[in-house]
Amino acid sequence: MCAGCGAPPVARMIMRALKEGDHAVVSGATGCMEVSTFIYPYTSWTDSFIHTAFENAASTLSGVEAAYKAMKRQGKLPENVDTKFIAFGGDGGTYDIGIQALSGAMERGHDMVYVCYDNGAYMNTGIQRSSATPKFADTTTSPAGTVIPGKMQSRKDLAKIMVGHHLPYVGQSIALNNFKDLYEKAEKAIYTEGPCFLNVLAPCPRGWGYPTDMLMQINKLAVETCYWPLYEVIDGRYVINYKPKNKLPVEEFLKPQKRFKHMFKPGNEWMIQEFQKEVDDRWQELLDLEAITNKSPNEE
Amino acid sequence: MSIRERLSGNEAAAIAMKQINPDVVAAFPITPSTEIPQYFSTFVSNGTVDTEFVAVESEHSAMSACVGAEAAGGRAMTATSANGLSFMWEMIYIASSMRLPIVMSLVNRAVSGPLNIHNDHSDAMGVRDAGWIMLFSENNQEAYDNLIMAHRIAENKDVMLPLMVCQDGFITSHSIENIELIEDDVVKNFVGKYNPEHYLLNDKEPISMGPLDLQSYLFEHKRGQAQAMINAKQVILDVAKDFEKITGRKYSFFEEYKLDDAEIAIVCMNSTAGTTKFVIDELRKKGVKAGLLKLRVFRPFPAEEIAKALSHLKAVAVLDKADSLNAVGGALFTDVTSGMQVNKVSIPTVNYIYGIGGRDTKSTDIESVFNDLQEIVKTGNINNPYRYLGLRG
Numbered sequence: 001m002c003a004g005c006g007a008p009p010v011a012r013m014i015m016r017a018l019k020e021g022d023h024a025v026v027s028g029a030t031g032c033m034e035v036s037t038f039i040y041p042y043t044s045w046t047d048s049f050i051h052t053a054f055e056n057a058a059s060t061l062s063g064v065e066a067a068y069k070a071m072k073r074q075g076k077l078p079e080n081v082d083t084k085f086i087a088f089g090g091d092g093g094t095y096d097i098g099i100q101a102l103s104g105a106m107e108r109g110h111d112m113v114y115v116c117y118d119n120g121a122y123m124n125t126g127i128q129r130s131s132a133t134p135k136f137a138d139t140t141t142s143p144a145g146t147v148i149p150g151k152m153q154s155r156k157d158l159a160k161i162m163v164g165h166h167l168p169y170v171g172q173s174i175a176l177n178n179f180k181d182l183y184e185k186a187e188k189a190i191y192t193e194g195p196c197f198l199n200v201l202a203p204c205p206r207g208w209g210y211p212t213d214m215l216m217q218i219n220k221l222a223v224e225t226c227y228w229p230l231y232e233v234i235d236g237r238y239v240i241n242y243k244p245k246n247k248l249p250v251e252e253f254l255k256p257q258k259r260f261k262h263m264f265k266p267g268n269e270w271m272i273q274e275f276q277k278e279v280d281d282r283w284q285e286l287l288d289l290e291a292i293t294n295k296s297p298n299e300e
Numbered sequence: 301m302s303i304r305e306r307l308s309g310n311e312a313a314a315i316a317m318k319q320i321n322p323d324v325v326a327a328f329p330i331t332p333s334t335e336i337p338q339y340f341s342t343f344v345s346n347g348t349v350d351t352e353f354v355a356v357e358s359e360h361s362a363m364s365a366c367v368g369a370e371a372a373g374g375r376a377m378t379a380t381s382a383n384g385l386s387f388m389w390e391m392i393y394i395a396s397s398m399r400l401p402i403v404m405s406l407v408n409r410a411v412s413g414p415l416n417i418h419n420d421h422s423d424a425m426g427v428r429d430a431g432w433i434m435l436f437s438e439n440n441q442e443a444y445d446n447l448i449m450a451h452r453i454a455e456n457k458d459v460m461l462p463l464m465v466c467q468d469g470f471i472t473s474h475s476i477e478n479i480e481l482i483e484d485d486v487v488k489n490f491v492g493k494y495n496p497e498h499y500l501l502n503d504k505e506p507i508s509m510g511p512l513d514l515q516s517y518l519f520e521h522k523r524g525q526a527q528a529m530i531n532a533k534q535v536i537l538d539v540a541k542d543f544e545k546i547t548g549r550k551y552s553f554f555e556e557y558k559l560d561d562a563e564i565a566i567v568c569m570n571s572t573a574g575t576t577k578f579v580i581d582e583l584r585k586k587g588v589k590a591g592l593l594k595l596r597v598f599r600p601f602p603a604e605e606i607a608k609a610l611s612h613l614k615a616v617a618v619l620d621k622a623d624s625l626n627a628v629g630g631a632l633f634t635d636v637t638s639g640m641q642v643n644k645v646s647i648p649t650v651n652y653i654y655g656i657g658g659r660d661t662k663s664t665d666i667e668s669v670f671n672d673l674q675e676i677v678k679t680g681n682i683n684n685p686y687r688y689l690g691l692r693g
Binding site for chain 1: 323324326350351352354355356357358360361364365366367368369370371372373374376390391394398500501502503506507508509510511512513514517
């Protein structure tokens with residue numbers, strides 16, 4: 001994959017959370033990760049891996065998991081081997097074209113983890129806007145023009161959509177600080193029975209326009225500005241894993257990225273203000289959700 | 301001893317699936333195939349099968365889950381019709397290119413639009429180049445028998461291709477007819493266990509499936525699929541022979557009904573063959589030498605065998621229950637006539653597009669086709685070979 005890409009550390013850390021001796025079947029949606037890790041006749045995957053199409057990593061894996069259940073029940077598989085089921089999809093394959101297959105698989109309760117590595121656009125086809133693309137971002141299908149200054153719609157909140165499926169575990173994470181947060185959430189998701197979902201921000205140097213050696217700083221800024229809060233929802237209860245003591249202005253996150261360059265032109269201050277307001281509103285909503293869902297029944 | 305029953309085509313398909321006892325069935329409701337997963341989920345709920353039933357949220361996911369289950373090392377089956385198959389279309393190609401012997405019951409229905417729930421073959425014809433083995437069934441007995449033979453064909457190591465068993469929506473899927481079922485243990489022995497060579501759930505040999513396959517290899521892989529389809533021809537005949545041993549029922553690429561001494565004949569598929577046989581019997585009483593070639597195996601297409609079987613005729617009519625909208629004729633007509641040409645069989649041949657959207661094809665319609673053929677024999681004039689049958693004026 002490209003130098004400075006946020007996706008490989010995500011895949012590596014998720015797979016590292018698999019306990020020794022456990023076998024995994026990984027399902028990959030068409031996208032950067034799939035096309036760069038499995039080009040015939042080579043594969044980068046040491047566990048079993050299946051790719052079929054763009055929109056159906058979840059439904060393909062649901063078939064694998066169903067076969068596992070049926071075959072295990074009939075004694076067609078060794079009793080002492082535990083197999084885990086992990087899907088990877090980008091935001092295009094998850095938020096957009098794959099949301100039906102994802103929603104279906106989650107609702108049916110397959111024992112699997114779906115990991116969205118969210119780089120905020122269709123990067124593999126050349127940086128087209130997705131429903132995960134942040135507002136005002138300059139992409140090849142939402143170009144910052146003289147009349148329309150980039151993408152005019154806010155991004156979808158996929159983790160909350162997954163919470164709406166009443167899953168036992170939903171986590172939002174990022175590769176940061178020795179990957180502790182990511183590793184722990186991967187382990188919880190893989191070893192929690194039932195359908196689990198992880199949304200992991202995975203910056204893209206080509207699409208976002210930051211220097212390739214800046215990946216970890218970008219990740220840090222995403223968290224410190226509360227653009228990408230780290231939280232988990234365990235059986236419906238929200239837990240915010242990190243609350244910055246000094247929440248940085250979102251400009252700090254936007255500034256190193258070329259996709260937001262036009263927002264810094266004189267006269268476009270309103271765009272930064274609006275972006276900041278969205279970040280603040282969503283952060284407050286998260287704080288409220290944590291407070292509400294952790295309230296004990298006697299507290300009224 | 302076989303079991304005599306009275307079942308609809310959908311019930312027959314569901315019972316075949318119960319006897320096959322696959323690991324996974326993933327299906328989505330669509331008329332007229334809905335009853336198949338309905339009956340089957342009753343078997344699951346009552347514990348009469350070992351199957352995991354995946355009640356998917358769409359047909360695209362149904363085929364995706366079948367691909368996943370079959371790649372995992374299990375047997376996967378599904379059922380669908382019309383737009384359901386259209387929605388699966390992307391995965392239909394992926395299933396065959398991954399060489400996964402998934403078996404599907406396709407209850408033929410008109411593809412939208414406009415919306416219509418009744419029978420024609422436009423759904424099946426839309427996937428005729430997708431690399432699936434396609435068997436057609438005149439009645440519930442054949443739908444059942446084809447399903448029992450399906451896995452032995454699809455899973456043969458020289459084949460490894462998905463297979464669909466077609467039957468006519470409502471006309472056979474919802475009509476109750478007499479049927480001879482095979483005992484459960486006989487089916488179990490006949491179908492046998494599935495032992496895939498490589499599969500995802502083998503922790504001793506993890507594998508990657510479904511690569512990015514570029515200019516250096518894709519061509520060869522596609523040639524492999526083509527060879528598998530060629531190989532399927534002999535396997536279909538071998539399995540039919542074994543099937544005859546347990547049931548006494550004979551199957552081949554096609555059925556020839558009063559064809560050997562015929563002068564004129566109809567080529568068609570599925571339930572229309574029944575009506576055609578009735579008309580042939582009536583015409584024979586009047587001394588008209590009419591015959592039928594009822595195609596069972598549409599993919600692989602037995603071009604040489606069909607050409608040979610038709611070679612003695614004076615005129616042929618090919619009936620297509622779907623138009624190709626190519627200004628020339630239906631798919632079956634094009635295949636049959638190109639097979640005749642390549643095998644140097646030159647007979648006046650005409651095409652009739654018929655029964656679209658469930659338009660009833662009556663014995664008088666079939667009789668009119670035979671009358672037309674007699675006229676062609678008499679005058680030698682074909683005029684327009686691309687004709688419509690039963691169209692309102």
